[in-house]
Amino acid sequence: MSVLPQETTVSANSSTATAETRAAKLMKRRSRIRFYEFIVWIAAIAAYFLLPSKMLILTEIAILALFAVSLDLVLGFAGIVSLGHTAFFGLGAYVAGLLALHFIAEPVTGLIVAGIVSGLLGLLTSFLILRGSDLTRLMTTLGIGLMMAEVANQMAWLTGGADGLSGFSPGPILGLFEFDLFGKVGYLYCVVVLFIGTMIMRRIAFSPFGLSLKAIKGNAMRSAMIAVPGRKRIVIAYTIAAVFAGMAGALLTQTTAFVSPDVLAFHRSADVLLVLVIGGTGYLYGGIFGAILFTLVKDWLSVITPQYWMFYIGLLLVILVLIGRDRLSRWVEYLPERLSKKEDR
């Protein structure tokens, strides 16, 4: 799915010099901040004031959104179908929990350490996904996810096994802001991290680097022919995505003061894929839109059928695929693109 169909219709009759400026302009145009992005962040802030009783679910949305946005970097840009993205989420969650339990309770440190550790795992495992077909990647990522779940389950002395990790409470953020009972600080903290994370990934995704990722996704062989170092790019993208997935996990730990083995469960990998499918892939904000919709639907379903909501999530997946998930996220293209009418052609 391309958000900007115009960019493919560059006429070829310009000289090299103008072609270069045109390319620069196109890049700029591609990366320009869009109208809906303002709306998203304004809504996130407004929610803080308008819905003070819904802080917990809003926090959940923000965390899931960061997780989904990080997956979009892998799936929507690099085109790697991952069934084990929750390995990084879970690792980040556990690292943050252990850090708070044994060393320092300061959340931002925990966040950064969790990101680094998850990133290292991402770097190590990224070499495994370079080879083979979609299926091989699928299985490798799935295998890594299951292995991590098994590790957490077996190393009960460290992770608390099936009981999870508890008994720690995150300290004040940067030593200044204490977490309060209603989750207000927690929500703001998550939104700030989500904002920074999304902006960094946005910068990466809409740079020439991100464009080259899309080229690899489109056709790995052709992109190699125009000298895109495919393997290196995928390794980098995968590692960055792992960092942010780990941070999302850390956020969950810090806002709930609890780590359950559920953070590594397979259904989380499936959930985050569903989030991206609902929101659309390849433009990062899909993760945020999807997270909002998904969490609301899940919340609503688990009120109606506490035990069997999984059925409806499954049904939703099947229906989405059958009607075509591309059609679903195309509405983004109809949104007004810019704020001012500046000349850009």
Add this chain to the structure above:
Amino acid sequence: MLTILFDGIAYGMLLFILACGLTVTLGLMNFINLAHGAFAMAGGYVTVVMMNRYGISFYWCLPAAFIVSALIGLLLERTLYQWLYQAPHLDQVLFSIGIVFMAIAATDYFMGGQQQLINLPPELSGRMDVFGVGVGRYRLFTIIVCAALALALQLILSKTRFGSRLRAAVDDRRVAMGLGINVPLVFALTFAFGSGLAGLGGAMGAEILGLDPNFPLKFMIYFLIVVSVGGTSTVSGPFLAALLLGIADVAGKYYVPAIGPFVIYALMIVMLIVRPNGLFSRGGR
């Protein structure tokens, strides 16, 4: 030691029967069907219901499990799966995960979340001594049935007209259609047959593997390992892979229980790195 080997073989044989349907859909039709375990689960539950609620003999339950699962497979193939053969892999993955979720929740709703037990007929339970090796009767039965099925499959695929049609359809769908082979029909029948086999495997495996609503997720990775390690061009490849996996799993869980599950995943990842196209692939695919 030999008993472990024997149990491993029985386990591997079961995995083969469970997974060989997937070999065809995944390997040959290039459809990533993560919901394969759901068909196996259907077979298992058919057996449980027939035996425990209606008291029907175990031997009648096996063919019934095959037929019911095959019918479900046929129905789903005709109504849903066939639209997605050409879809991107992501769609197929999402779709089949959706099916898995629905199957799990529906089973939970109708049958409850507990482990299901079946009572084997007396002549199949217990152990006996064969040359000093303790051999579970049921495992022996499993090995015999599965070996016979594997042989039959190999013969069907290589010797019959249907087998050659299937191979032709898989090699080149367009040319096969041009030759007047009804490819959708061949695929539908194959899919149904594979689902039926999975159902049979689920019915036979209820005793060894256990049966609860999470079955499709728990064993998904095993099926995928069998297929990806074994490659898809032959019946013997997945067969050997399944045996290997079964023995490694049983031995791993017996000797190093603390890290038992890692043995499998590590084996798979190593295998995928060394031979991304499967252990016995014919190369160039």
